[in-house]
Amino acid sequence: MASPSLHLLSLNLNHPKLTLHATFHSSSLTRHNWNQKTRNLNFQSGINCSTTSFSSLTTPQVEGTLVLNEDDDEERPLSQFWNEIQGCNNWDGLLDPMNSHLRREIIRYGEFAQACYDSFDFDPNSKYCGSCKYQGARFFEKLGMADRGYQISRYLYATSDINLPNFFQKSKLSSVWSTHANWMGYVAVCTDEDEVKRLGRRDIVVSWRGTVTYLEWIYDLKDILHSPNFTDDPSIKMELGFYDLYTKKETTCNYCSFSAREQVLAEIKRLLEYYDGEEISITITGHSLGAALAIITAYDIAELGLNLINDGEIAGKIPVTVYSFAGPRVGNLKFKERCEELGVKVLRVINIHDKVPTVPGIFANEKLQFQKYLEETVSFPWSYAHVGVELALDHTHSPFLKPTNDLGCAHNLEAHLHLLDGYHGKGRRFCLADKRDIALVNKDCNFLKREYGVPPHWRQDENKGMVRDSDGRWVLPERPRVEAHPHEIAHHLQKVLKIAQ
DSSP, X not given: OOOOOHHHHHHHTTSTTSOOOOOOOOOTTTOOOOOGGGXXXXXXXXXXXXXXXXXXXXXXXXXXXXXXXXXXXXXXXXXXXXXXXXXXXXXXXXXXXXXXXXXXXXXXXXXXXXXXXXXXXXOTTSTTTTSBXXXXXXXXXXXXXXXXXXXXXXXXXXXXXXXXXXXXXXXXXXXXXOSSEEEEXXXXXXXXXXXXHHHTSEEEEEEEOOOSSSSHHHXXXXXXXXXXXXXXXXXXXXXXXXXXXXXXXXXXXXXXXXXXXXXXXXXXXXXXXXXXXXXXXXXXXXXXXXXXXHHHHHHHHHHHTTTEEEETTEEEEOOEEEEEESOOOOBOHHHHHXXXXXXXXXXXXXXXXXXXXXXXXXXXXTTOTTHHHIIIIIOOTTBOBOOSEEEEEOGGGOTXXXXXXXXXXXXXXXXXXXXXXXXXXXXXXXXXXXXXXXXXXXXXXXXXXXXXXXXXXXXXXXXXXXXXXXXXXXXXXXXXXXOSSOTTHHHHHHHHHHHHO
């Protein structure tokens, strides 16, 4: 039976109490089941504490001493301090040593970002190149994530007709799904009531796709700062390529007749109206260039006041949190300061050997003592600053990973999630806390040591998506057409624009 269209799913979310109840079987490589009690681990010098799902493998010994006691973390349910995990106190006291709840939440949101890669069609020989391979109704099921308790509420698209040519993927064929659009990510909402109870709130997730290729798109950045016009303050600026990607649209294209900005803001507004009165969080995630979009989206939501609550005489804010992975700098120092004023919380996960987080802003950045002087007095035009709290990881600390000069390995998202699983704090011994499958590291890179027997770049569609038709011929199957935009987007967008006035 054909899957329902994304348009129908979006309509169904107007009645989210009618949650679909089904049982799915997740891939053993992506679903991580563990006994909660087994997370309470004590490590001593010389104990081989790192294990994998490959029972025949043994973990290399790592020098060092570490005694961990995560009992206090486990005894306190996430629902009781989720605001702290979402950054209300800028993760003070949660990163060193690493809080076990926070570690799992960062990884969980990182997997939402990874889902953008795993579902993206980047095959130039496919007429669907640049689109999502799965219908929204079965998105998480297809990725072995049906047990996460979230449903897609809408897909996000951007026009590829902007000056980031090495970021977008286009088909070599003449007959294609779209000549102007690329699928950029999705908005999802937690609809499983047990998961809502565990989280302590209704969570809305925005996940932006990052880069399929590694550094090529970085070379296309013109390092030009641009006032985004989201505010009356012209001194707040962001990188022009990121701004264009977020705001440009193509009126002749069904998928890009609304900009990525308009799509995401309208959908956030719709969901906030539907779940009015509930405890809600907005969490935005992305890797690489997707991390830049995540920060811009969070800033935009907060600058518009879309997250403001006015319940009678009581006013408050829905927390807006970004979990950023391997992201570049987005804007100038004024942009960073404004994000902080608005209460946008950003946790940036980086690998210290990755080059992307060092750009743009090589000459003037947040590490420069006189950056504020350069921006305000000298008006230096290439001044950038990272936003938020940095969690710096080092891939040389993992005994599973091999030395490599491949910059793509240092930038790889699955490698970041592996490092998070083994991270317990600065100077502490690397040890997989939740036994996350190491095979995931080699999904689309060659980073694991050879003795683990995991082939590089192993994730692909069976037979590259080819199937036999009724005549016995091998063909690429047609995909059900995804509706470009739900009919109510203009209605909710108009409400967003009224807020901005």
